[in-house]
Amino acid sequence: MSTQSHPQQTPSYTLTCRMSHEAAALERLCQVVRIRGFRIAKMAVESVLEGTDETLDIALTIQGARPVAVLQSQLEKLHTVAEVKLASPALAHAASRIA
Amino acid sequence: MNGAQHILDTFHRHSIQTVFGYPGGCIMPLYDALVDDVRVEHVLCRHEQACALAADGYARASGELGVCIATSGPGATNLITGVANAHRDSIPMLVITGQVPSGLIGTDAFQETDVLGMTLGIVKHSYLIGNANELPAILEEAMALAQSGRPGPVWIDIPKDVLLAGTTPTPMRQSTPQDHSCPNLSGALAMLRAAKKPLLYSGGGISLAHAEKNFREFAQCSGLPAVVTLKGIGNAGKHSAYNLGMLGMHGSRAANRAVDECDLLLVIGARLDDRATGKLDGFAPNARTIHIDADAAEFNKLRDADLALRGDLNAILSGLSAALQEAPLAISEWQKQCQTSRTTGGFQAADNEEPLAPITGPAFIRQLSRVTPDDTVIACDVGQHQMWVAQQYQFDHPRHHLTSGGLGTMGFGLPAAIGAQFANRQSTVINVTGDGSFMMNAQELATIRRYNLPLKLIIMDNQCLGMVRQQQELFYSNRESQIDLNDNPDFVAMARAFDIPALKIERTDQIRRGVETILAYNGPMLLHVAIAREENVWPVVQPGGSNTDMIDETRRTPADNKEQVA
Ligand SMILES: Cc1ncc(C[n+]2csc(CCOP(=O)(O)OP(=O)(O)O)c2C)c(N)n1
Ligand SMILES: [Mg+2]
Numbered sequence: 001m002s003t004q005s006h007p008q009q010t011p012s013y014t015l016t017c018r019m020s021h022e023a024a025a026l027e028r029l030c031q032v033v034r035i036r037g038f039r040i041a042k043m044a045v046e047s048v049l050e051g052t053d054e055t056l057d058i059a060l061t062i063q064g065a066r067p068v069a070v071l072q073s074q075l076e077k078l079h080t081v082a083e084v085k086l087a088s089p090a091l092a093h094a095a096s097r098i099a
Numbered sequence: 100m101n102g103a104q105h106i107l108d109t110f111h112r113h114s115i116q117t118v119f120g121y122p123g124g125c126i127m128p129l130y131d132a133l134v135d136d137v138r139v140e141h142v143l144c145r146h147e148q149a150c151a152l153a154a155d156g157y158a159r160a161s162g163e164l165g166v167c168i169a170t171s172g173p174g175a176t177n178l179i180t181g182v183a184n185a186h187r188d189s190i191p192m193l194v195i196t197g198q199v200p201s202g203l204i205g206t207d208a209f210q211e212t213d214v215l216g217m218t219l220g221i222v223k224h225s226y227l228i229g230n231a232n233e234l235p236a237i238l239e240e241a242m243a244l245a246q247s248g249r250p251g252p253v254w255i256d257i258p259k260d261v262l263l264a265g266t267t268p269t270p271m272r273q274s275t276p277q278d279h280s281c282p283n284l285s286g287a288l289a290m291l292r293a294a295k296k297p298l299l300y301s302g303g304g305i306s307l308a309h310a311e312k313n314f315r316e317f318a319q320c321s322g323l324p325a326v327v328t329l330k331g332i333g334n335a336g337k338h339s340a341y342n343l344g345m346l347g348m349h350g351s352r353a354a355n356r357a358v359d360e361c362d363l364l365l366v367i368g369a370r371l372d373d374r375a376t377g378k379l380d381g382f383a384p385n386a387r388t389i390h391i392d393a394d395a396a397e398f399n400k401l402r403d404a405d406l407a408l409r410g411d412l413n414a415i416l417s418g419l420s421a422a423l424q425e426a427p428l429a430i431s432e433w434q435k436q437c438q439t440s441r442t443t444g445g446f447q448a449a450d451n452e453e454p455l456a457p458i459t460g461p462a463f464i465r466q467l468s469r470v471t472p473d474d475t476v477i478a479c480d481v482g483q484h485q486m487w488v489a490q491q492y493q494f495d496h497p498r499h500h501l502t503s504g505g506l507g508t509m510g511f512g513l514p515a516a517i518g519a520q521f522a523n524r525q526s527t528v529i530n531v532t533g534d535g536s537f538m539m540n541a542q543e544l545a546t547i548r549r550y551n552l553p554l555k556l557i558i559m560d561n562q563c564l565g566m567v568r569q570q571q572e573l574f575y576s577n578r579e580s581q582i583d584l585n586d587n588p589d590f591v592a593m594a595r596a597f598d599i600p601a602l603k604i605e606r607t608d609q610i611r612r613g614v615e616t617i618l619a620y621n622g623p624m625l626l627h628v629a630i631a632r633e634e635n636v637w638p639v640v641q642p643g644g645s646n647t648d649m650i651d652e653t654r655r656t657p658a659d660n661k662e663q664v665a
Binding site: 022024027028031035067069070073074076077078079080090 | 215216219220223224225226227229245395396398399400460
């Protein structure tokens with residue numbers, strides 16, 4: 001599968017995602033990214049309090065050969081995900097790093 | 100009211116009368132509350148996997164939410180296969196497990212497992228309740244979520260202290276209302292009108308959306324030749340003029356040929372699974388695709404759609420029907436071609452005329468189909484017998500055919516039949532199983548006896564894991580490996596040990612009598628059907644091969660070429 005291919009040649013994408021801060025929220029997100037054929041190269045997470053609701057703002061750089069729109073709709077389907085936005089794709093140069 | 104009592108009260112308010120479960124340490128407060136609650140019938144299965152599969156069968160047969168309950172640790176892990184099964188087939192299910200007390204989570208406490216972490220990939224959503232006051236809102240949300248949009252299992256893991264604590268409900272969360280919108284249909288109609296050879300391809304999404312009636316109306320008024328997936332069997336009804344049957348690996352020649360030739364594929368409530376499409380490169384090579392589904396994530400996942408429509412299938416189907424009733428499609432040539440193809444390339448199993456001949460699987464299922472009442476529910480297991488049911492049994496409604504499609508779970512049939520019998524207490528429910536599959540949940544004979552369910556069990560005994568044997572024969576140079584079951588127990592004696600009467604048949608002339616006897620018996624009964632070990636399911640497409648390369652019996656490897664490995 002695409003996750004085995006060389007990271008330098010694999011398309012890379014930046015996503016931003018807002019989701020509610022429930023138990024296992026991040027694991028759920030990461031699990032979908034992995035099983036749908038992408039690897040995480042970079043990830044930044046910040047928790048934000050909106051009224052009584054705590055949400056997570058997540059910026060993700062991911063790499064994978066499959067169509068990213070399919071991943072996006074899988075992420076949008078998660079019950080706790082409020083929004084997923086895709087920044088324009090760019091080729092990955094940096095070595096993967098999980099923050 | 101404590102958390103446990105609140106759960107039962109919620110079941111009552113939502114008219115949930117039957118739940119399937121198994122008690123243990125961390126879920127004991129809920130079982131304690133059950134002692135004083137006569138409104139909910141708790142069915143004690145004999146393995147948590149069977150609880151989940153019974154809840155699944157209940158949901159499939161009724162179209163309502165299935166509920167299963169287990170304790171923490173091994174109770175929860177035993178549920179996993181059943182919940183995964185429901186997830187893969189989008190079955191609405193509520194799963195409730197006890198968890199170790201909040202303060203002990205993360206301390207490797209007795210019977211602690213990380214249920215939330217372990218089950219992320221097999222649920223639509225899941226919760227670990229952190230505080231008793233959250234429980235009421237989460238319960239409501241979970242039940243709505245399990246049944247809305249594309250349904251699926253929702254799992255609530257509840258620490259024991261939360262079950263015991265008093266609940267002061269917090270305000271309900273705002274739920275997203277069900278989407279009943281209908282997208283613009285003009286593009287789809289234009290494509291349908293432009294096509295010369297349009298084909299309707301439907302799946303399990305039709306019954307999941309409760310759209311059986313609108314689908315049938317659409318199939319009829321469009322006159323579209325139609326193929327179905329394994330889970331779509333029954334969508335078109337018994338008497339549909341243009342139904343070519345199941346497509347795919349064990350599909351009919353007529354169905355696979357029509358897909359190969361069509362110039363427009365109208366996919367409704369199906370996800371283009373690899374067992375159905377075969378090798379994607381060769382799948383419907385001349386066709387444009389319209390994909391209609393409740394789940395946008397299915398679009399362009401495996402095949403790019405020329406037009407994708409997301410929305411309520413009922414609204415979409417009735418919109419399409421209305422437009423086509425006004426101006427019907429002009430596809431009579433194509434209809435004729437498909438009808439001819441159905442006569443020559445449908446599923447045909449000759450009835451064996453020789454009374455003393457051994458029973459063959461397809462002929463048995465044909466006979467069964469003729470004798471059973473119209474509202475019979477058949478819960479299958481997994482293997483060759485499952486495919487013979489799919490090919491030969493005439494289903495009039497998709498909810499009459501319970502089969503483990505996405506996960507292909509051996510052991511599904513018996514507990515699913517139990518669930519279905521609780522959902523339809525007056526209907527005839529039959530579990531058609533194999534000698535391998537039966538042994539995966541055979542302990543549920545005790546459940547049948549305990550509740551005196553009038554279930555009928557049919558074991559198609561070929562003394563082997565037939566489907567695996569077939570693939571070894573055809574695709575692994577006849578090298579049989581670990582498929583032999585010739586030391587099966589005496590199934591008749593086994594049933595009798597559970598106080599379930601049973602009989603065995605092995606000749607063609609015994610089929611009718613055998614089936615009629617179990618159907619007429621007022622209570623559970625098992626029919627042990629001995630069939631030939633060497634029988635295969637035909638036609639077959641090699642895994643990963645193209646549906647146009649169907650292999651049929653004439654290309655079978657001679658038996659003397661057989662090499663015994665294990
Ligand atoms: C739980 C599980 N384990 C293994 C398999 C793989 N498998 C698919 S069909 C099959 C053989 C089933 O044998 P049986 O129930 O006797 O049915 P038959 O094919 O002989 O009709 C096996 C082992 C499976 N689908 N599910
Ligand atoms: Mg068998």
